[in-house]
Amino acid sequence: MLSLRQREQRQAWVLLAPMLLVMLLLTAWPLLRTIWLSFTDAALIGSGEAPGWVGLENYLYAITDADFQSSLWRTLYFTVVSVAIEGVIGVLVALLLNQKFVGRNMLRVLVILPWALPTIVNAMMWRLNFNPDYGSINALLTQLGIIDGYRSWLGSPDSALNAVMLADIWKNYPLVTLLVLAALQSIPDDLYEAARLDGASAWRRFHAITFPAIVGPLSVALVLRTIDAFKIFDIIYVMTRGGPVDSTKTLSFYVYQESFSYLRAGSGAAYAMLMTLLCAVLITIYMLLLWRQRRRGSADEG
Amino acid sequence: MKAKIRTVAKYLAALLVAVSVLAPMSWLFLMSVSATSDLTRIPLEWLPRQWDFTRYGRLLSLAPDQPGTLFLHALGNSLIVATGATVICLLLAIPAAFSFSRYRGRDGWLFASLAIYMVPPVAFVLPLYFLLQHFDLLNTRPGLIIVYCSLILPFLTWMLKNQFDTLPRDIEQAARLDGLRVWQVLLRITLPLAKPVLGAAALFGWLLAWDEFFYALLFTSNIAAQTLPVTIAGFTAGRATDDGLIAAVGILASVPPLFIAIWLQKTLVSGLASGGSKG
Numbered sequence: 001m002l003s004l005r006q007r008e009q010r011q012a013w014v015l016l017a018p019m020l021l022v023m024l025l026l027t028a029w030p031l032l033r034t035i036w037l038s039f040t041d042a043a044l045i046g047s048g049e050a051p052g053w054v055g056l057e058n059y060l061y062a063i064t065d066a067d068f069q070s071s072l073w074r075t076l077y078f079t080v081v082s083v084a085i086e087g088v089i090g091v092l093v094a095l096l097l098n099q100k101f102v103g104r105n106m107l108r109v110l111v112i113l114p115w116a117l118p119t120i121v122n123a124m125m126w127r128l129n130f131n132p133d134y135g136s137i138n139a140l141l142t143q144l145g146i147i148d149g150y151r152s153w154l155g156s157p158d159s160a161l162n163a164v165m166l167a168d169i170w171k172n173y174p175l176v177t178l179l180v181l182a183a184l185q186s187i188p189d190d191l192y193e194a195a196r197l198d199g200a201s202a203w204r205r206f207h208a209i210t211f212p213a214i215v216g217p218l219s220v221a222l223v224l225r226t227i228d229a230f231k232i233f234d235i236i237y238v239m240t241r242g243g244p245v246d247s248t249k250t251l252s253f254y255v256y257q258e259s260f261s262y263l264r265a266g267s268g269a270a271y272a273m274l275m276t277l278l279c280a281v282l283i284t285i286y287m288l289l290l291w292r293q294r295r296r297g298s299a300d301e302g
Numbered sequence: 303m304k305a306k307i308r309t310v311a312k313y314l315a316a317l318l319v320a321v322s323v324l325a326p327m328s329w330l331f332l333m334s335v336s337a338t339s340d341l342t343r344i345p346l347e348w349l350p351r352q353w354d355f356t357r358y359g360r361l362l363s364l365a366p367d368q369p370g371t372l373f374l375h376a377l378g379n380s381l382i383v384a385t386g387a388t389v390i391c392l393l394l395a396i397p398a399a400f401s402f403s404r405y406r407g408r409d410g411w412l413f414a415s416l417a418i419y420m421v422p423p424v425a426f427v428l429p430l431y432f433l434l435q436h437f438d439l440l441n442t443r444p445g446l447i448i449v450y451c452s453l454i455l456p457f458l459t460w461m462l463k464n465q466f467d468t469l470p471r472d473i474e475q476a477a478r479l480d481g482l483r484v485w486q487v488l489l490r491i492t493l494p495l496a497k498p499v500l501g502a503a504a505l506f507g508w509l510l511a512w513d514e515f516f517y518a519l520l521f522t523s524n525i526a527a528q529t530l531p532v533t534i535a536g537f538t539a540g541r542a543t544d545d546g547l548i549a550a551v552g553i554l555a556s557v558p559p560l561f562i563a564i565w566l567q568k569t570l571v572s573g574l575a576s577g578g579s580k581g
Binding site for chain 1: 397411413516
């Protein structure tokens, strides 16, 4: 009996091994290597000498560095505000798409488009829309009489970050919409009917039926979005390159510059690790959510 | 009366959503078919006086001194890298997902692989750079294919495991009793049942690779391996002479993913829920 179990165990590992080996080589090993690098003064372009061990110096420097701190706050602002707005718009649009009206299916397809648009194309598209000389946004706002002349949205530190956030929100609220809509569609209609017959108000119906049904998928969507927004790089790179005057320099961009523009691999690695530690908190929350969902799922089955 | 107001509000909201989605994308298209003189006119007339589709022709031609050379190479690289990485990952992910689904007790590994998929790429990029450098794989398609496996593999494994979980097991067990080996059961019984989902999962993985920018930016340097996102970013970074041309490249690069997304509408949600976010 035991040998059968052992054989099963062996089979399981054999099936799993190729995937695990690839993952260890491409993720676990580089991660450990980055941790090691972060304690050295390694340069990106090797001078042939072995990098020197500097201990916690890179980390201490980062924590006290005003540039690093401001990019951290900028990233948090970007993340919290974008994701909050994505959550609100996402839920509202999902509620709309759950109503019955002519053209609903058409609109459901339309909402998928921003999500499917390649990230870089999205960034480039907004860059062109915000163009100071012939962007559609300047033309539209001027013709509506909202602004009196063309502005350089991405060229001024006051508006650049918010312009980038608009691009991010436009592209990503559909993710929230799709996940929430799936949950809304699984609510049986007669629940609402019964509530109506009982004389429950619209607010009460939302509170007692709709909200409990969407809270799970919504939290999954928001955590996913938070992790992604925290890592934001592509949009920044194409729309503003971190400028003007560092006003859109987020953490990822900061790490990228340290490693690949200033060629300081050691401190770049330390910044990357600090960022990873912050991300790890979010990832843990996501994993707990998934774990709980699965537990509930298997409880439903048996 | 109240019902009427509700209906009007519903349609107004729907109109607002439709316009907000279509407007920025339409502008991209209009830019790609308008002359620069039409675009800089103030007040803007929105529609071009002369519809001009020549930019698309120039992008699709391999004639010398045309932007087509750059674009078509990038398109080829994107197709090869995304497809290559997806095929390799399918071969690795299918047995792994089958193992997670049919043998209990190794879920920790599954969650670990999903967790590491979400770690910012900056945490891996330096060692991967040195690794590719060491094997002379910088600026090559195989180099990118290898790196992309780290993105697609955990995602595909997770998605396929969820699918295998929903398949009936009694046929498999009967086949095992008849003396079929594990891999025979997987190939002859499980995979044919999972076929429709395999395609969808593969396309999702393919989209991840098609969209990836960070690694592609750092690990490629010219048309030998540059993918479309890097080429587009390069266009926008240079003092480009013609923004309409960039817009046209953007439109062309968006065609495959938009079609795939519309086609996959039904499976989209389950895919997204399993962590298919795009950074």
